[in-house]
Amino acid sequence: MAASSGMAQSQIQARSYQTNRTVRTTAPELAVDDLISTSATVAPTVLGTATLRVTFPKPVQPGQQGILVIKPSASLATVLGGMSLRTYSTSAQNPDNPMQSMAMSTSPLIQVTLDPSDPGQQQVKFMATQAFDQIELTATTLLNTSYSVDVSAVFATVAPLPVQLTAFRGKATETGVALSWETASERNADYFEVQRAESLADGFSSLGQVKCAGASTQQHIYQFADATAAAGRHYYRLRQVDLTGTEIFSPVVALEAGLLAGLTAYPTLATHTLHVSGPAGAHLRILDQQGKQVQAADIVASQQQQLDVSGLPGGVYFLRDASTGLSARFVKAGDR
Structure with a gap:
């Protein structure tokens, strides 16, 4: 089946590969041909990584998607843990400086789904943050685990997004x-x-x-x-x-x-000690009625803390979390 038959008119396919940037990859030309049924094989070894860099006939713009059709030889989780993607622009001042670098297992820009034309394959999609015309797939071994990845096609969206x-x-x-x-x-x-x-x-x-x-x-x-x-x-x-x-x-x-639990302070009429409950890590400030800071404290991981307010003059005060704006009111009893 031709790769173009599964592609919309708003997509372009990578049509060549970089010989000097393709290492430990068998039949790289099959990743950029017209057949989705043929594929290049990217196979890292314990001695080094494997790479496949392909080139598009025109640039892919920011906001568009790059898409690789792959078939891993091992479990998807294992393979993704050893793979990364980089994009390049041949028109950049330094063409070998990547425009984007993404680890497949952790990058929030990457999405992996089943290929609709073949459930045995996966589509790896990512959103471009900068213009590019080359995609490089890099695979490394994990704890000396050997695997390979077949790459059937590499394409991208080019039409204006809706x-x-x-x-x-x-x-x-x-x-x-x-x-x-x-x-x-x-x-x-x-x-x-x-x-x-x-x-x-x-x-x-x-x-x-x-x-x-x-x-x-x-x-x-x-x-x-x-x-x-x-x-x-x-x-x-x-x-x-x-x-x-x-x-x-x-x-x-x-x-x-769940970090913004309410901020509470009791007793509302405090003499010596104020019991405070709030989100862990809160940066607390005690303000007087004029908004002037008179004391500061942090809430530790227990989310509860006792504050010594015995040194404050009698009056109305406000306990405020500087990072969230949450506040609680209390009154400090005057000395008798």
Whole structure:
């Protein structure tokens, strides 16, 4: 089957390989031919890494996707742990300085899915952050474990994306995680699907959908609240789908949820000791009624701490976390 038969008109295929940058790779020409049924084999050894660098006929722009069709000889987790991708631009001042460097097992820009034309193969997709016209795959052995990777095709998207995403961010709150993103323009856009993963190795699951503006050259801001996020690290991404069903994934946002537990201080009328409970690592400031700092402290990992306030004059005070803005009010009893 021809590689081009599974490619949309908005994609281009790598058509040549760099002899001086292709090492320990068998039949590299088969990674850039017209047949998806043939492949180059990248096979690292204990003596060194294996590389395959291929070249596109024209540059791939930032925001577009690079895609490799691969088939590993060992478990996917094992193989990904020893592989990395780099992109290059032959028009750069130094063509051998990578534009992007990505470890396949940890980079938030990389997504690995089953190839729709052959379930035995995988598609490795990544988002370009800078223009490139070369992709280099590097494979190393792990603990002397031998494996190889067949590369059937390398291609990239080149057509304008339906959505120009300019920002995607997340923030932990007391009620979960607040996500927001911005678009500069939209064309034939249908909806965003918000996805979450507990680890990059486990894969993403859908949290919900947000309808796109559809067609616009104006800035649009979107928001989504994840109220189900438990305490701990989470990974979020956007799956944007256009009216034809074409999908594009955003970069991944990683953040810690459950860190903004309420800040409390008791007793509200303190004489010598103030008991404080709040998020671990909070940087606390005690302010008087004029907003002047009169004392400082940090909460350790136990999330509970006792503060000696015996030296404060009697009056109303505010305990505030400098990093989150959370605050609690207490009164220091005056000396008798």
